[in-house]
Amino acid sequence: MRFENAISIEDPADPRLAPYASIRERDLVGRQGRFIVEGEVTLRLMLSPASRFRAGSILLAPERLPGFTDLIAALPEPPPVYCASKAVMGAVAGFPMHRGVLALGLSGEPPAPGSLIPPAPAPAVVLGLVGLTNHDNVGGLFRNAAAFGADAVLLDDATCDPLYRKAIRVSAGAALTMPFARTASPQALLGLAARHDLVRLAMTPGAEGDIADAALPSRSLVLLGSEGPGLPPQLMAECKKIRIGMAAGFDSLNVATAGAIALHHLLRRRRGV
Template identity: 70%
Template sequence: MRERDLVGRQGRFIVEGEVTLRLLFSGGARFRAESVLLAPERWPGLAPFLRDDDLPVYLAGKDVMSAVTGFPIHRGVLAVGLRGADPAPDALIPPAPAPALVLGLVGLTNHDNVGGLFRNAAAFGADAVLLDAETCDPLYRKAIRVSAGAALTVPFARAPSGTALIDLAERHGLTPLALTPGGAETLEALEPPPRALLLLGTEGPGLPESVMARARRIRIAMAPGFDSLNVATAGAIALHRLAAERLAGI
């Protein structure tokens, strides 16, 4: 079964590993487990929070599990999750005048980058991640794994386009910040706005001009002759800067 059919049409997703499984069970009402598949030696440590009469838990040797999954990278812990209803993007924005930090992803189709950005969003306390229609689903197995489970804990929703994300920012009093090597302002000189939407585009083409034209263009200063960072790395640097005040209070 192709994963895009599982995630996109059936509303299911796969989680692997103990840490991610525990996060699935702590993810609130949006996500829940449909079934769990364990190597027998993993049962004793996980049994205390898997004792739900309505939850099927299957045990199988690792040779059987590898035959099921196709490759031995699951560490003996797999589960099928159900995604539940997707929230509306507007519902995830803290109401003004409260501080807000939202991450907007436009055209990102690499699962590693999306997973890494969710991990960064969780690490720096972003309130939500908003994705346009072209960005890959953060509930793909690899994206969940790379996010260290943050895709199950950071609120996210999908908007039709990058332009729709700008419209949302205007409705909620968020300052849209477009991260681009050609930005007029440097990140280190930026006074972080109390309510911000940080916009990131795919590597190479970057953000569409129609999006950047309605945002403040911000760049990360780099050594002469080089202006490129992996988008997840750039996102981490920018999120850390924008979250500086809230992080100082922790």
Template identity: 55%
Template sequence: MSLEPSADLSRLLVIEDPADQRVEPYLDIRERDLKGRGGRFVIEGEVVLRTALSLGRFAIESILIAENRVEPLADLLASVPAAVPVHIAARAVLDRIAGFPMHRGILAIGRRGAPVSAAGFLASMPADALVVVLSAIANHDNIGGIFRNAAAFGADGVLVDAASCDPLYRKAIRVSAGAALVTPFVQEGDIAALCDLLLAEGFEVLATSPSGREPLGDVAPRGRQAVLFGAEGPGLPRAILDRLRTVRIAMKGGFDSLNVATTSGIVLHHLAR
């Protein structure tokens, strides 16, 4: 393998064999996306890796990049803590490690850290907190889009029920433009239990629905508020809608449906502190 001159290549670890144990966590990425990685997750792409390194919220275990990305990423590599191994590989080797063509040529392994309970998470919120709550959001693009909106409009945190997909799934992080690494979140339990916790912590809980009883414009941002979003199609469970204040986005007659990520952007813009 040949590399162009660089300010400092001494710490880069060259990988020439896809079976090298130093890059074992990167093997067969798509298959492991489905099986899970325990306490690890995969970071993909320059924007997301820069976000992860600048925030330091999640520990970075290692980095793996294509050799042709070394020079363009010189400033990023200079910011990587000395204790984090940085591996480089030829494109063909990188693709064999990952199990598919890695067009971005940038991967990293992050560690989730110790879990936090939803109760403790909410108890630590400020008096004027805005919390996003997700119920059965199974589409990774939607999860990523919602987290991106939550970060953009200053939500204090996101509660995700166990029926939703993982916000730290590789595609969800990428679609969120790294926002899933920025906005604090907890994933646990069912939506009814999460609503109980929110109400016990003094939150006004709003449920979004095309059939909501009040237009969004009538809702004033105030105090502790939480806003619930359900899966496209079924939406939030009827039992949840019956017990909470429900809101809708006014739309042109004959049309009452928006993508849930788009809906979250409109609602959070209105409720932003």
């Protein structure tokens, strides 16, 4: 793809820019299989072979175009590339576009959750997120899942969308690369674990033995609930419980941090240490 293939747009009302309109409000209601990617690092990742998603279109400030042309030209099917000034981009998006880099991602057909779990008896470490409605926490958990090499992330029906703009950013792009799928309910998550021979692990201060010393299973589903209520008791009852040892009197850890500590231990073997 050469520079002259980009399509210049000067009218914020141009229908080709409609998917980029009022980004903040529409973030909240979902986008029918489309999502917004913002910023250079994230867009580079979406255009790389590591990405699980294709770009439906790209919208760049003219001065940002040269930095992307090689990458776009290398794609098997380059998407339309629109060029608009940052002022026009801001008018469309509804807030200032300092970075001048936007793209529309296509969610595609969601994978079947079971298809993301490595078949037994191979080792497997899968995160299971239950009722996590905070985009920072979900983004942080995707980042940690990628950092330590988890196989997949499974979400229950109440967990928020990892492809929400803020979650992608906090994930350092891992939401675009880490395999994930949604299940119908927390119970469906447990059922999947049973059918795929995954030991269900839950972190709780009440468990015996620190995770650093526990014998850890080679196949596990690590269940994480929201910080206040934690996992529902009926779910907790069906899990093997492990503890992240903490100081007396302050058993409060951010859920993404708790996930990082669990993953660091569970995936040690795989890193060969």
